[in-house]
Amino acid sequence: MRDIFRGFGAVFYKEALHVRRDAGTLFFSLTMPLLQMFLLGFGVDTNIRQINTVIYNADGRRESRELLDRFTNSDMFHVYRYVQNDSELNDVIVSGHARVGIKIPVDYSDHLLHGMTAQVLVLIDGSDSSVAGQAINVSTAIGLDESLRRVLAQDTSFAVEMRPKMLFNPDSRSPNFFLPGLTAIMLLNVTTFLTAFSIVREKERGTLEQLFVTPVRPFGLLLGKLLPYLFIGFFELCLILFFMRFVFMVPIHGSVLLLWILSLPYLFAALSLGILISSKANSQAEAMQLAFLPILPSVFFSGYIFSRETIPTIFKPLSYLIPASYFINITRGVILRGATLKHLWTDGLALCAIGTFLLVIAARRFENKVIMA
Amino acid sequence: MPNSDDAAVVAENLVRRFGQFTAVNGVSFRVETGEIFGFLGPNGSGKTTVIKMLTGLLPLSGGSALVEGVDVRQDSETVRERIGYMSQNFSLYYDLTVEENLRFYGRIYGLDPERLKRRIDETVQLNGLGPYLKRLSAQLSGGWKQRLALGCAMLHQPKLLFLDEPTAGIDPVARRQLWDLLFELSGQGITFFVTTHYMDEAERCSHVAYIYYGKLIADGTPDSLRQLPDVQPHGTIRVEITMATDVTRALRLVRHIPAFRSATIFGQSIHALADEHLNLDDLQRELRKEGINVTEIRPLAPSLEDVFVELTYKHQAQLEAARA
Numbered sequence: 221m222r223d224i225f226r227g228f229g230a231v232f233y234k235e236a237l238h239v240r241r242d243a244g245t246l247f248f249s250l251t252m253p254l255l256q257m258f259l260l261g262f263g264v265d266t267n268i269r270q271i272n273t274v275i276y277n278a279d280g281r282r283e284s285r286e287l288l289d290r291f292t293n294s295d296m297f298h299v300y301r302y303v304q305n306d307s308e309l310n311d312v313i314v315s316g317h318a319r320v321g322i323k324i325p326v327d328y329s330d331h332l333l334h335g336m337t338a339q340v341l342v343l344i345d346g347s348d349s350s351v352a353g354q355a356i357n358v359s360t361a362i363g364l365d366e367s368l369r370r371v372l373a374q375d376t377s378f379a380v381e382m383r384p385k386m387l388f389n390p391d392s393r394s395p396n397f398f399l400p401g402l403t404a405i406m407l408l409n410v411t412t413f414l415t416a417f418s419i420v421r422e423k424e425r426g427t428l429e430q431l432f433v434t435p436v437r438p439f440g441l442l443l444g445k446l447l448p449y450l451f452i453g454f455f456e457l458c459l460i461l462f463f464m465r466f467v468f469m470v471p472i473h474g475s476v477l478l479l480w481i482l483s484l485p486y487l488f489a490a491l492s493l494g495i496l497i498s499s500k501a502n503s504q505a506e507a508m509q510l511a512f513l514p515i516l517p518s519v520f521f522s523g524y525i526f527s528r529e530t531i532p533t534i535f536k537p538l539s540y541l542i543p544a545s546y547f548i549n550i551t552r553g554v555i556l557r558g559a560t561l562k563h564l565w566t567d568g569l570a571l572c573a574i575g576t577f578l579l580v581i582a583a584r585r586f587e588n589k590v591i592m593a
Numbered sequence: 594m595p596n597s598d599d600a601a602v603v604a605e606n607l608v609r610r611f612g613q614f615t616a617v618n619g620v621s622f623r624v625e626t627g628e629i630f631g632f633l634g635p636n637g638s639g640k641t642t643v644i645k646m647l648t649g650l651l652p653l654s655g656g657s658a659l660v661e662g663v664d665v666r667q668d669s670e671t672v673r674e675r676i677g678y679m680s681q682n683f684s685l686y687y688d689l690t691v692e693e694n695l696r697f698y699g700r701i702y703g704l705d706p707e708r709l710k711r712r713i714d715e716t717v718q719l720n721g722l723g724p725y726l727k728r729l730s731a732q733l734s735g736g737w738k739q740r741l742a743l744g745c746a747m748l749h750q751p752k753l754l755f756l757d758e759p760t761a762g763i764d765p766v767a768r769r770q771l772w773d774l775l776f777e778l779s780g781q782g783i784t785f786f787v788t789t790h791y792m793d794e795a796e797r798c799s800h801v802a803y804i805y806y807g808k809l810i811a812d813g814t815p816d817s818l819r820q821l822p823d824v825q826p827h828g829t830i831r832v833e834i835t836m837a838t839d840v841t842r843a844l845r846l847v848r849h850i851p852a853f854r855s856a857t858i859f860g861q862s863i864h865a866l867a868d869e870h871l872n873l874d875d876l877q878r879e880l881r882k883e884g885i886n887v888t889e890i891r892p893l894a895p896s897l898e899d900v901f902v903e904l905t906y907k908h909q910a911q912l913e914a915a916r917a
Contacts, residue, residue, distance in 0.1 A: 230700035234686065234693070241688040430684030433648050434701045435673050 227436030231444025415494030473558030608655030631798030736767025
């Protein structure tokens with residue numbers, strides 16, 4: 221067994237030349253993620269506020285107005301329109317102009333004054349589940365609060381008072397939640413695409429076959445191709461972190477150095493995935509299709525958008541195979557929770573294992589099969 | 594088992610199967626050191642497959658091959674160090690300059706910096722690439738691309754070079770220059786294994802072999818092949834009948850004369866295989882009587898194309914006989 225990394229230096233240098241020659245592609249692949257970052261950072265806010273609300277106050281007396289004030293003061297509801305009958309109330313919701321309809325019946329105040337239960341109808345548009353959930357919670361809470369206020373005597377305090385405190389992202393800022401996760405997805409995009417393309421290009425050109433007639437070894441070839449893109453990915457990470465910290469003002473609670481170190485196994489896994497894709501694809505178009513495959517599961521099953529706890533049981537194992545799952549835990553851990561290596565070493569180890577596994581499969585495929593194509 | 598000897602290539606009973614399909618079926622040949630070995634055959638007949646087997650790109654399904662004295666089945670890495678390979682599509686990096694391409698291939702073969710520099714200088718001189726060193730290889734014409742590809746393939750001074758259709762799609766001047774270069778290098782003891790579709794290139798080779806759908810049906814020097822009994826059957830002669838006009842009509846007439854076994858048109862003449870007792874004077878008279886202005890009839894040595902055509906017919910006849 222001779223040097224299994226034979227040809228590494230030559231391939232690495234050549235690949236760096238390719239990257240430099242094709243500065244346009246490099247520029248795009250570095251700036252596209254930043255663009256996504258700006259879109260998500262400025263444009264997406266998951267905190268639901270000011271839901272358009274239509275109100276039909278059939279009662280109209282002081283008690284009913286007090287209740288409505290509580291709704292409007294909650295910041296959750298924005299009064300879109302007042303209507304005067306049931307069918308109008310219904311129409312405004314069906315047309316989509318308002319998500320919530322509140323109807324206070326004619327006898328609301330009478331019931332209260334006679335110590336009976338007064339009912340308020342809250343209609344909620346269920347076609348948007350996140351809005352619906354929040355609207356139910358807040359309106360129930362308002363009802364409960366109003367009831368307690370009326371039942372309890374003045375100056376009596378609540379028997380139990382829950383005081384929830386949000387750790388790590390106390391203001392519930394969306395960029396704080398989104399951007400660390402987005403980092404993982406963006407790095408995956410850039411690195412997987414770039415490596416997959418760099419190899420498939422050589423297949424199309426016929427230079428890959430030429431390389432196989434030289435004494436270069438698969439590992440030398442693959443690592444030589446992988447390393448330049450590892451540097452690019454790392455540079456991209458630094459760019460993203462810079463914008464995240466200084467433009468979107470996401471505080472980084474943990475050590476940036478740790479984040480850098482733990483990004484290496486993630487980049488390694490993503491690049492190996494790119495190489496594996498290129499061993500399967502014979503044209504750039506095919507590589508394009510295949511490179512999109514890991515993106516969707518990485519978005520949906522990694523915990524980036526939907527928490528990993530909510531993933532259906534059959535997909536749970538999948539989330540453990542996705543490198544982004546681990547890296548999102550790492551970025552959120554370091555950036556938001558101030559986690560240290562003590563908390564995150566298992567994620568780093570898992571990424572190393574996945575990366576090595578993918579690279580070994582890719583190298584074997586290059587050794588056996590691609591040669592014959 | 595081939596014994597280790599000083600031949601550049603010793604292939605014995607090479608077999609390569611792809612699933613049910615046998616692409617190369619029991620092919621044996623020897624290429625001596627310093628030869629220009631022309632390997633011919635129609636597209637899809639197994640030429641490239643044989644090259645891939647000999648260069649270690651494809652494992653053998655059967656048989657054995659010694660390349661530069663090394664068994665490809667046991668040590669394809671050593672084989673790859675000793676040979677050069679230039680593929681059909683000149684595997685160059687178009688976004689790299691001429692010099693960068695040369696450097697890359699040199700470094701891949703592990704040339705140390707000093708030797709790399711010396712070899713690049715020598716190659717550039719030999720191939721006349723000097724003025725183009727800083728140019729992107731995408732901007733070179735076909736002929737120069739091919740010279741650069743050849744340069745890349747021989748930087749590490751291989752004793753044996755595989756050239757897979759080196760002249761496909763390049764202009765005649767570049768084609769001739771390449772062959773001049775091959776002869777010069779072959780004079781220095783380098784062996785060339787060349788595939789081509791051009792019959793005139795085959796005529797220039799010192800040794801040719803013809804593969805037809807996985808079977809080797811001709812193997813020898815061009816002259817020895819011309820004298821094969823199958824090519825020039827006993828009791829036959831080859832003639833060239835030249836005329837001023839009406840070649841097509843003359844061909845129809847000739848084909849009706851029983852003494853002719855086969856006939857085909859070459860420009861303003863007909864090349865034909867006829868019975869030995871055909872009287873050339875009678876033939877000329879007869880054709881003139883039909884109004885064909887025959888200017889010359891003369892005996893002709895078979896061309897390599899004739900050789901391959903005859904051998905292919907014979908091979909097909911054998912196949913059909915075997916099937917019946």
